[in-house]
Amino acid sequence: VSFLKELNREFPDMKTALTTNGSLLGEYAEGLAEANLHSLNISLDTLDPVKFAEVTRLGDMDRVIFGIRAAVGAGLRNIKLNTVLIRGFNDGEIGTLMDFAKKERVLLRLIEFMPLEDDVWSEDAFISGEEILRMLPDGDSWKAEKHDSELSGPAKYYTNEKTGDSIGIITAVSNHFCKHCNRLRVSATGKLRTCLFAPDETPMRHLILDADREGLRKLILGSIKNKPRCWNDVRTGHQQMSGIGG
Ligand code: SF4
Incomplete structure (x- = not known):
């Protein structure tokens, strides 16, 4: 939070x-609002407490729900x-997740399962x-929004003509958006990654510690040139999303 506040002051x-699993949102929501965060993505794959514990290993669903409410509040x-x-895990929960999102006044986005880990x-x-x-309830009532806003990111949004509800669908695999992708990721250990699927990371911590702006600029520009045109060109089948940060 202090870093975000500093960033906002500087730029x-x-x-x-921010993308988060939501576990600590209850604690940090106020601070994030003060830091003038522009948007918040919370990962939530199920509302079934047993499945939630299974998929997150250590996660506490009540804590995440508390965090979502704290963020809205x-x-x-x-x-x-x-x-x-x-399929076979949470495909029966679409209606429940939509109801939950509506009740909590947040926007739901459904994402295709990406083949990062063959296991x-x-x-x-x-x-x-x-x-x-x-699969969405109300079948034909969902119409694609004509002009996706600058906040759309990779999602395509649909509005329900009967209820006015909105939902986002992210076709990360079947209709990928790699050629428009401008994402670069820096890990907590100071390594630069140009694609979720790419196995390579470029260490930049030494340049950050030395405040070597020119060195950083060259390294980042060089890395951008090597961004893949499609995830399938660099896929290894051994990338763990939890280790990358989504
Ligand atoms: S280039 Fe990589 S990070 Fe960007 S959209 Fe494609 S798969 Fe995702």
Whole structure:
């Protein structure tokens, strides 16, 4: 939170977004609102406490729900719930998740299951964005929003003509957006990663510690040139999302 506040003071026009599992939001929501966070993505794959414990290993669903409420209560803007839809795991929960998101006044986004880890991903478990759309309650009432806003990111948004509800679908696999991707990730240990699927990371901590701006600039520009055109070009099948940070 202190880093975000500093960032916002230094670069007031920069938009900051945070992706989190929500476990500590109850504690930090007020501070994040004070830091003028622009948008908040909370990962929530299930509302079944048993499945939640299974998929997060140590997670506490009540704590996450408390955190979501704290974030809304603190006035944080653009709060989205991110749900990776997996056949046989949470595909029966779409209606429940939609009701929950509506009640908590946050936006739900359903995401295709990405083949990062061969040990957990399978074709059978994969549900395409087209199928997700067909699975939504109220079938034909969902219409694609004509002009996605600058906040859309990789999601395509749909509005329910009957209820006015909105939902986002992220087709990270079936209709990937790699050629438009401008994401670079820096890990907590100061390593630069150009793609979720790429196994390589470039250490930049030494340049950060030396405040070597020119060195950093060169390293970042060099890395951008090596961004893949498609995730499938660099996929190893051994990337763990939990180790990358989503
Ligand atoms: S280039 Fe990599 S990080 Fe960017 S959208 Fe494609 S898979 Fe995701």
